[in-house]
């Protein structure tokens with residue numbers, strides 16, 4: 001038997017996709033990003049919880065610090081230097097800052113944040129719009 005819990009988070013950020021891409025998402029634009037973190041484990045704690053939902057708020061603190069009201073840009077994006085010169089908050093990525101890549105980054109951070117816990121990070125879902133979601137899952 002396995003248990004899973006999910007917790008939803010959110011942040012506001014801008015991005016644009018210019019690496020090997022020329023569609024409308026190459027324009028700088030923003031999203032109200034939705035993040036769903038799913039943790040998994042086989043044993044309940046003595047409280048009969050898999051993991052205290054309150055403890056998942058560590059991830060929101062990191063999202064606020066790194067992504068909220070930031071512009072998320074590929075490291076070769078020429079807009080990066082201009083925004084940095086204006087003192088704007090930027091988050092620099094190695095890949096195109098797609099929902100898939102942002103999910104990958106959050107998954108890695110969640111693994112680090114919860115590495116000493118009895119649960120494992122199972123899935124991170126990122127919603128960019130009401131109809132578009134990307135998901136990365138533990139294999």
Ligand SMILES: [Zn+2]
Pocket residue numbers: 015025029030031128
């Ligand atoms: Zn977008």
